Amino acid sequence: xxxxxxxxxxxxxxxxxxxxxxxxxxxxxxxxxxxxxxxxxxxxxxxxxxxxxxxxxxxxxxxxxxxxxxxxxxxxxxxxxxxxxxxxxxxxxxxxxxxxxxxxxxxxxxxxxxxxxxxxxxxxxxxxxxxxxxxxxxxxxxxxxxxxxxxxxxxxxxxxxxxxxxxxxxxxxxxxxxxxxxxxxxxxxxxxxxxxxxxxxxxxxxxxxxxxxxxxxxxxxxxxxxxxxxxxxxxxxxxxxxxxxxxxxxxxxxxxxxxxxxxxxxxxxxxxxxxxxxxxxxxxxxxxxxxxxxxxxxxxxxxxxxxxxxxxxxxxxxxxxxxxxxxxxxxxxxxxxxxxxxxx
Amino acid sequence: xxxxxxxxxxxxxxxxxxxxxxxxxxxxxxxxxxxxxxxxxxxxxxxxxxxxxxxxxxxxxxxxxxxxxxxxxxxxxxxxxxxxxxxxxxxxxxxxxxxxxxxxxxxxxxxxxxxxxxxxxxxxxxxxxxxxxxxxxxxxxxxxxxxxxxxxxxxxxxxxxxxxxxxxxxxxxxxxxxxxxxxxxxxxxxxxxxxxxxxxxxxxxxxxxxxxxxxxxxxxxxxxxxxxxxxxxxxxxxxxxxxxxxxxxxxxxxxxxxxxxxxxxxxxxxxxxxxxxxxxxxxxxxxxxxxxxxxxxxxxxxxxxxxxxxxxxxxxxxxxxxxxxxxxxxxxxxxxxxx
Numbered sequence: 316x317x318x319x320x321x322x323x324x325x326x327x328x329x330x331x332x333x334x335x336x337x338x339x340x341x342x343x344x345x346x347x348x349x350x351x352x353x354x355x356x357x358x359x360x361x362x363x364x365x366x367x368x369x370x371x372x373x374x375x376x377x378x379x380x381x382x383x384x385x386x387x388x389x390x391x392x393x394x395x396x397x398x399x400x401x402x403x404x405x406x407x408x409x410x411x412x413x414x415x416x417x418x419x420x421x422x423x424x425x426x427x428x429x430x431x432x433x434x435x436x437x438x439x440x441x442x443x444x445x446x447x448x449x450x451x452x453x454x455x456x457x458x459x460x461x462x463x464x465x466x467x468x469x470x471x472x473x474x475x476x477x478x479x480x481x482x483x484x485x486x487x488x489x490x491x492x493x494x495x496x497x498x499x500x501x502x503x504x505x506x507x508x509x510x511x512x513x514x515x516x517x518x519x520x521x522x523x524x525x526x527x528x529x530x531x532x533x534x535x536x537x538x539x540x541x542x543x544x545x546x547x548x549x550x551x552x553x554x555x556x557x558x559x560x561x562x563x564x565x566x567x568x569x570x571x572x573x574x575x576x577x578x579x580x581x582x583x584x585x586x587x588x589x590x591x592x593x594x595x596x597x598x599x600x601x602x603x604x605x606x607x608x609x610x611x612x613x614x615x616x617x618x619x620x621x622x623x624x625x626x627x628x629x630x631x632x633x634x635x636x637x638x639x640x641x642x643x644x645x646x647x648x649x650x651x652x653x654x655x656x657x658x659x
Numbered sequence: 660x661x662x663x664x665x666x667x668x669x670x671x672x673x674x675x676x677x678x679x680x681x682x683x684x685x686x687x688x689x690x691x692x693x694x695x696x697x698x699x700x701x702x703x704x705x706x707x708x709x710x711x712x713x714x715x716x717x718x719x720x721x722x723x724x725x726x727x728x729x730x731x732x733x734x735x736x737x738x739x740x741x742x743x744x745x746x747x748x749x750x751x752x753x754x755x756x757x758x759x760x761x762x763x764x765x766x767x768x769x770x771x772x773x774x775x776x777x778x779x780x781x782x783x784x785x786x787x788x789x790x791x792x793x794x795x796x797x798x799x800x801x802x803x804x805x806x807x808x809x810x811x812x813x814x815x816x817x818x819x820x821x822x823x824x825x826x827x828x829x830x831x832x833x834x835x836x837x838x839x840x841x842x843x844x845x846x847x848x849x850x851x852x853x854x855x856x857x858x859x860x861x862x863x864x865x866x867x868x869x870x871x872x873x874x875x876x877x878x879x880x881x882x883x884x885x886x887x888x889x890x891x892x893x894x895x896x897x898x899x900x901x902x903x904x905x906x907x908x909x910x911x912x913x914x915x916x917x918x919x920x921x922x923x924x925x926x927x928x929x930x931x932x933x934x935x936x937x938x939x940x941x942x943x944x945x946x947x948x949x950x951x952x953x954x955x956x957x958x959x960x961x962x963x964x965x966x967x968x969x970x971x972x973x974x975x976x977x978x979x980x981x982x983x984x985x986x987x988x989x990x991x992x993x994x995x996x997x998x
Contacts, residue, residue, distance in 0.1 A: 402971075403966065406972075407922065408922055408925055409827075409916050409920045410726065413916060414723040415972070417719050418716070418719060418963055418966045419966075421710055421715055421719055423710075433920065435829035435918055436918065438917070439917055495825055495826065497826065498829075527824055529825055
């Protein structure tokens with residue numbers, strides 16, 4: 316991360332710096348937020364057709380807001396471009412996803428897009444996709460076997476969320492961390508960025524042992540775990556913040572804080588699901604910030620990358636970063652409009 | 660039922676003593692209908708699903724059915740020894756979480772630098788221990804198998820979390836390389852292991868005196884006891900066998916997924932469905948090894964064919980539910996001692 320940032324930089328500037336990696340249409344405008352819909356309109360028309368092409372889409376699950384939005388956007392964009400999607404949802408089961416990929420390889424589609432999942436499980440099978448001569452693209456999965464990975468800049472997300480956290484804590488306090496999905500690369504990046512920032516704020520400490528978030532029953536489980544840890548640290552001020560690599564544990568944690576009357580503790584998460592942005596907007600809620608991604612745009616751009624590649628553009632950048640930004644109490648109302656979660 | 664002692668002990672498996680002609684006809688119809696349904700589904704996919712009949716795809720299906728298949732084969736042993744009354748008969752609800760625990764033992768063992776030999780021994784021991792706990796609860800404490808194995812299921816889930824902290828534990832070893840490979844080219848080794856385990860169990864269960872006695876114990880426990888069979892040992896052995904099958908399946912799962920993963924418990928329903936569905940492929944509507952193997956392949960073919968036809972995988976769950984309903988309805992109506 317050698318690029319310079321102000322603590323909460325406008326996305327547009329950063330995006331411009333990364334112009335080589337960003338699809339032109341995603342470049343952000345405005346001060347602090349972005350306007351993807353307007354910016355993309357022109358670009359959509361220039362995407363090559365997928366007529367007669369079959370595109371395999373394999374996702375680990377669609378039970379989370381982010382997952383379903385990114386997945387549905389891929390299916391819709393393949394259809395919009397005239398192609399036939401073979402859309403496979405593994406229902407959050409690694410074994411199912413591997414079986415679907417095996418069969419998908421036998422179906423020999425023109426390209427395969429893989430979204431999320433555990434890298435160590437997937438990687439041998441992603442390699443087999445390439446060995447079978449099928450172009451592989453990924454969404455939120457960084458692997459050398461992928462021609463292009465379309466994703467939020469999770470380095471930026473992790474770093475900005477961490478900076479916000481230490482700023483809110485004024486550089487001092489204990490942090491409860493949910494770290495159950497380190498095997499998922501995007502979660503690992505966010506966590507590593509948190510650690511990288513905390514290294515320079517020695518008075519901000521992660522409480523050991525870290526908590527493990529789970530799927531399913533994420534909200535209930537986070538609620539139970541946070542309630543237990545609040546009992547273990549009963550004094551106000553003994554916990555300053557709760558951090559999670561996505562925003563569903565944040566919901567359970569926030570509810571637990573309200574129920575226990577410990578609203579001095581702040582919560583932080585990633586994704587920007589509508590219910591969490593709403594929580595952040597509420598001035599009385601302990602939900603302090605959430606990094607908002609644009610899952611629909613990510614899914615759509617992944618398919619457009621496939622279309623360009625199949626039309627002969629073999630010079631794609633290995634990563635397409637889609638802008639994300641930090642939603643806070645101050646900008647939440649505006650963010651809802653920008654994210655399409657409230658009338659503009 | 661005055662004739663059950665003789666029929667279960669003296670007659671070869673799958674030969675029914677003449678009872679009512681109507682019931683026999685109905686059973687034959689169910690069996691013929693099931694085989695016909697299997698063939699019809701196969702033919703429909705062959706005609707409509709592009710690439711379904713290719714050798715590579717069919718080999719794939721066998722490979723994909725391996726983990727659930729071996730679990731269901733273990734479950735079959737328990738159902739045979741306990742009788743196939745779904746509520747009071749033999750059932751092992753711990754198989755899927757036992758697999759999760761064994762996979763965790765194997766993956767963490769390899770991660771700790773143990774060789775394949777030591778890790779395999781520990782894995783087999785873990786599977787057998789869970790089987791032994793089930794055996795003690797069911798046979799000597801007299802707890803309903805449904806409840807006893809439900810408790811063991813939870814113990815396994817907890818122990819797995821202790822070992823893995825609910826994370827994926829990546830693993831690699833020379834054995835895993837062989838298992839996850841294809842030999843000869845295009846034939847998944849996992850599929851060959853499934854067929855091997857099925858062949859071995861089929862010989863034990865259907866061609867040896869011990870297998871015949873296991874059926875006798877499950878068919879009519881009092882009669883088997885009266886005939887001098889050590890009933891308790893046979894039932895206990897079936898749970899040990901099921902535990903060992905879970906351990907074998909766990910190694911296959913680690914090979915498929917390059918490590919131990921979370922969510923093994925999800926496989927329970929599939930294993931139960933497979934073992935119960937298998938009964939429709941036998942003449943007397945009892946659990947058999949070939950029946951379970953056929954049913955594992957049938958479900959594998961359904962999932963595979965749906966994907967090839969580009970029908971949403973969400974339908975597979977619904978179809979599995981309907982199948983189980985049909986099978987339980989047919990078998991409970993037609994079982995000899997029903998009504």
